[in-house]
Amino acid sequence: MIIFQGYQMIKQPIILEIGVFAGSYWDVPIQDSNKFFDEAISEFEKMNPGIKVTYRSGTLKRNYSEWLSQKIIRGKEPDIFCILPKDFNTLVSIGILKDLDELMNHDSQFDASKMYVNAIQSGQFQKRQYALPSEIAPVLMFVNKTLLAREGIPIPKGNWTWNDFYDICKKVTRDTDGDGQVDQFGTFGFSWQEAVYTNGQRLFEPDGSAAYFDSPGVVEAVEFLMKLNALHLNAKVTSNDFDAGKVAFRPFLFSTYKAYKPYPYRVKKYGQFEWECIKLPRGPKGNNVAELHSLLMGISSRTKYEKEAWEFLKFLVYKENTQTNVLKYSYGIPVLRYITESEFGERVFSAVSPEETFINKSLLSEVIEQSIVTPKFQKYEDALTMADKEIFQAVSMEKDAGKSMGDLNKEINEFLKNK
Amino acid sequence: MNHKNVNVIRMMMFFVNFIVILFMSIIIYETTELICDHSMARDFLENIKFIPTTPWKVPVFSLVLLATLILGVGIREKFGEYVRPVLYLFSIIDIMLCIAIMYYLNMSYKGVMLLPIANIVVYIEGNKKKYMFLVVSILVYILFDYDIFSIKFNLFSINDYIQHYTFTQRLYIFGIRNVLFSLNDVLFIFFMMIVIQNQVDERVRLKDLYDTLYQAAEESKISTIQLQEYSRKSEDMVKTKERNRLAREIHDTIGHTLTGIATGLEACIEMIDWDNKKTKSQMIKIAELSKEGLLEVRRSVSALRPDAMERLSLIPAIQKLADNITDCTRTKVQLHIEGTIKKLWIEEEETVYRFIQEGITNAVRHGKAKVITIHFQFDHSTIKIEVIDDGIGCPAIEEGFGLTHIREMVGLLNGKAEFFSQNGAGFTMYAVLPIRWR
Structure with a gap:
């Protein structure tokens, strides 16, 4: 016992390194991006004397993948690190992420059912847990209230459909100043993925063994996109048009809403018009939701301090205080459902938008739960890039949707099969 | 190597x-x-x-x-x-x-x-x-x-x-790598070649060794047979020796006693008519002598060792011998000793005793001697013995069983025995023995 204490005394503190990037994960302005981690670290170190947590700040999000990759090939990767969505599949495939199932299942203090099921799924790769999200954000529809009011259109209801969406877009797409050019538009940034997801379709087998780009639901989504696009054939909508208040709808992440809605950013960015967030319109086969975005954190499979790393990861994603800090310091939504739905959560959300009631805790929970978690396999990003290119061409050149998607599906299946 | x-x-x-x-x-x-x-x-x-x-x-x-x-x-x-x-x-x-x-x-x-x-x-x-x-x-x-x-x-x-790397760089890298890999393989092949060669050499060496061993084994078989033959022969020799020894014992002990008895009895036959008393005393002595002879026979049978020698040391034993002859026969035996008497080894004592016994027996039996003189001379490293009688002697000495045996016994102790006789002037036995100090 004495020897053990003596050992403890001379023992160097365990140093856990975490990999984070500077700035907000959600690409919105943030005053002190490290505050969330700093507070978590100082509280964790207080509770676990003998463990020190360090990180290198200053790596920008756009350089983060390369920075982390270099660390990995030099064998110096942090014990715990943030994972960008485009890196997740690769990192799992090369085996750098620790399989967390064991740790989660053997930890009696960890109850996965307190987290959003979708949030947990977002860190899974072929049914194994390789990462856990520290915060999440669903896709919402940004509505230009001023524009709709000017056109005499009421704000759509929560469960509105593609048809409602199309009708409004059709109504507002027009030339307002009479120069012969269309200068007011229905939507900007409503992507083919959002169309597919709001139609409840899946693009791949979860393990990436097959693609379903030619399924009727997907074709239907692409056709809808073509229909929308046909409303302003000769004019290209840009984000400037949106910022200038000339676009009625634009899909946005919840985090953007939370960042820009309050003062001072609402004045800075979208000060010229009133705006609000509602759910996405749903297609004939789907719900009013799209993809769920999440900030994933994983543990290196080569970490020397597996137990301590897990404790810290758990501290980030499962600890009440830390998750409450997501509401305070960040723009995502806590992964713990009870915190999102707590009184504090309610206060935070209503403070974001005091005058409206579209965004509230139960709506958020509902959207999160219905949101789609994209499949995880190594070729996912490349396959999506291929599809993106083909579908953009098909839409802009008004090709036959069924045939284009059939060809695309063949091509992608081929790509998936060839290792 | x-x-x-x-x-x-x-x-x-x-x-x-x-x-x-x-x-x-x-x-x-x-x-x-x-x-x-x-x-x-x-x-x-x-x-x-x-x-x-x-x-x-x-x-x-x-x-x-x-x-x-x-x-x-x-x-x-x-x-x-x-x-x-x-x-x-x-x-x-x-x-x-x-x-x-x-x-x-x-x-x-x-x-x-x-x-x-x-x-x-x-x-x-x-x-x-x-x-x-x-x-x-x-x-x-x-x-x-x-x-x-x-x-x-x-x-x-x-x-x-x-x-x-670029294409050219790759060529160099793969080139160097393959050379190193091949070098390792080639060395291994060399290694195995040498090991195999060693084994072949070893086998040849073993075969040579085996041949040599086989030859040696054959030779040793022949030697064994020869040895067996030799051992059989030496066994026969031992038997012959032992037989000779037995014959000698009989000759030395019983022969001697019987000679004394026969001579004594001849004297008695001559005396009995004119002196009964003396004859009777003579007869008593002969009886004693015969009893002694009997004892000696018994002893010879059991141990084949002279009885007198067992009980007495050399000089008293010889004195006893001389006294017995003097008492039982008409022959007188005189004993002279020169030098310091030394204790001798048992083999030497026995040889000396037998030498004198043989001399007295011969003198009484063949020489019809009246006086026998025995000289002992102890020197620093030798002992000289002379047995001289005044009997009839012999023209030419024919060494019979007794004398031959005596000569052999003396010879075994690195001594020398000589016998002289002039016709009508008695018989002399002479022996020199080296003394081993005790």
Whole structure:
């Protein structure tokens, strides 16, 4: 016992390194991006004397993948690190992420059912847990209230459909100043993925063994996109048009809403018009939701301090205080459902938008739960890039949707099969 | 000399493996730096199947493991005899070390496995065990291959690093790598050639040795037969000797007593008519003599040793002998001693006693002597004995059984016996014996 204490005394503190990037994960302005981690670290170190947590700040999000990759090939990767969505599949495939199932299942203090099921799924790769999200954000529809009011259109209801969406877009797409050019538009940034997801379709087998780009639901989504696009054939909508208040709808992440809605950013960015967030319109086969975005954190499979790393990861994603800090310091939504739905959560959300009631805790929970978690396999990003290119061409050149998607599906299946 | 060659080649194999590991480590380290310098790490990750080993770990761990392997060989070379029971353990450790080295080299090099195979060939004795170990290590050699392993497991390939170089650079890298790999293979082939040559030589040497041994065995068989013959002969000789000894005993003891009795009785026959009293006393003495003779016969039968000699030392025994003759016969025996009387060894005493006994017997029996004179002369290192009688003597001495035996007995003790006679002037027996000091 004495020897053990003596050992403890001379023992160097365990140093856990975490990999984070500077700035907000959600690409919105943030005053002190490290505050969330700093507070978590100082509280964790207080509770676990003998463990020190360090990180290198200053790596920008756009350089983060390369920075982390270099660390990995030099064998110096942090014990715990943030994972960008485009890196997740690769990192799992090369085996750098620790399989967390064991740790989660053997930890009696960890109850996965307190987290959003979708949030947990977002860190899974072929049914194994390789990462856990520290915060999440669903896709919402940004509505230009001023524009709709000017056109005499009421704000759509929560469960509105593609048809409602199309009708409004059709109504507002027009030339307002009479120069012969269309200068007011229905939507900007409503992507083919959002169309597919709001139609409840899946693009791949979860393990990436097959693609379903030619399924009727997907074709239907692409056709809808073509229909929308046909409303302003000769004019290209840009984000400037949106910022200038000339676009009625634009899909946005919840985090953007939370960042820009309050003062001072609402004045800075979208000060010229009133705006609000509602759910996405749903297609004939789907719900009013799209993809769920999440900030994933994983543990290196080569970490020397597996137990301590897990404790810290758990501290980030499962600890009440830390998750409450997501509401305070960040723009995502806590992964713990009870915190999102707590009184504090309610206060935070209503403070974001005091005058409206579209965004509230139960709506958020509902959207999160219905949101789609994209499949995880190594070729996912490349396959999506291929599809993106083909579908953009098909839409802009008004090709036959069924045939284009059939060809695309063949091509992608081929790509998936060839290792 | 060949054993030395085997070791030299093995050391060269170790050296080549050292260079291979070094070469691969440099490639891994340099390429990692190159990738990072060009900010290609993310793309690199996309193209590999598994995380590469940390660059600094590759040379450190694999060279430490290789050094351990060399140390193991050193221990076996130096303490070969002591570590014999654990040679199998060493071979297993060899194989494990190599698997670890292959692991650290991302399964990209399996030539290192030839080292434990060479060690097994050198150290493991007994064909069955040797082949068992060889089969295991060859299986490891075959199966621990990147292409085989990567079917089932995700593995990093060192080729992913090499892909980062230009075409020409790649040619050089693959060229150097292949030369090193081939060098290792060639050394192994050399090693096996020398081992096989050694075994052939050994076999020839063994055959020669066997032939020599066979010849020696044949010769030894003949010698055995000869020895048996010799032993049979010497056994016969012993028997003959023993028979002679028995004959002598009989002659010496019974012959002597009977001579005394016969002579005494002849005197009695002459005396009985004119002197009964003297005859009677004479007869009593003869009776005593015969009793003594009987006792001597009994003694001879049981131990074949002179009785007088057993009870008395030499001089009193001879005195007794002389007195008996003087008392029982008409012959007078005189005893003269010169020099200091010395105690003699038992063999010498016996010989002297027999010598005198023979002299007296002959003088009484053949010489009809009236007086027998016995001279003893003890010198520093010799003893001289003379038995002189005044009997009839003989013209020519015919050495009968008794005299021959006496001469032999004296001869056995490195002494000399001589017999003289002038016709009508008695008979002289003379002997010189060296004295061994007691």
